[in-house]
Amino acid sequence: MSTLTQDMRFRQSLLLYASKFGVSHASRKYNKSRSYIYFWRARWDGSISSLSCQSRRPHHHPNEHTESERKLIRDLRRRNPSLGIVELWHKLRKRGYSRSLESLFRVMRRLDLLTKDKPKPKYKPKPYERMTHPGERIQVDVKVVPRACIADKTIRLYQYTAIDEFSRLRFLAAYPEQSTYSSADFLTRLAKWYARRGIHVECVQTDNGFEFTNRFANSKRDLPTLFENTARRLGIRHKLIRPYTPRHNGKVERSHREDQKRFYSCHKFYSLKDFERQLIIHNRRTNDIPMRPLNWLSPNEYLVQYV
Secondary structure, eight states: OHHHHHHHHHHHHHHHHHHHHHHHHHHHHHHHOOHHHHHHHHOOOOSSGGSSOOOOSSSTTTTOOOOOOOOOHHHHHHOOOOOOOHHHHHHHTTTTSOOHHHHHHHHHTTTTTTTOOOOOOOOOOOOOOOOTTTSOOEEEEEOOOOOOGSTTTOOOOOEEEEEEETTOOOOEEEESOOOHHHHHHHHHHHHHHHHTTTOOOOOOEOOOTTTHHHHOOSSSSSSSHHHHHHHHHTTTEEOOOOOOOOOGGGGHHHHHHHHHHIIIOOOSSSHHHHHHHHHHHHHHHHTSSSSGGGSOOOOHHHHHTTT
């Protein structure tokens, strides 16, 4: 219950007591002055809503805008509906307006003369395209290994991740750099890794990073990267997601969050070889974890039904 409502109920109880036992008795019992009781009794019409506090804001101010000034503002805004408030204020000053810019803004807001932004169109997501067989589309992304996990602060480590959208089967690899050379080498390795498990990779989906494409490069926009050349050589279609929309690569992004929780939050790496060794064990473990989208089967168990 709000404070305002409690005060109104208190005043109603006070006035009911005063009407039954008198103002003096009510003043002593409720510890309120008689003038206070007379004030609210004059306003009370029997309903609790009449006991609410009224606004104490003054109806007029000695320095408020005059009617001629408001008319000048309305007329100039009507003739210049798209003019900015600073330009409008400048034009008003040429016509004798002496108020500040802040005062003009407040009176225009009160008169509802400010330009209103058009409502943004509501985002309508496209229906999700479900995969029908393993290898139809593989999501690929790179995770930067947190610096807190690396014992030697002079080296940087990167985890390349590939996940099959149909079976959620993942392939992880460790690299010392994030480049198109590392991406091309990873693509070759993932094609062989999935082929050994009976999966033919038809398409890989990546973001628009420079390790995958020159789509947003200034001088090399028309020059294919080593990753794109490798995909063409292997007969794999390369699909790019919409810029600044990581949710389109949601499965690999979600797997990276699980990696952070299950792997990087409790492991330390002393070299690239040590990172590779631990990453292989983690990859094998994650492919044996049951998943709800797979009807509580692990990716390895789910894949047996289709391969």
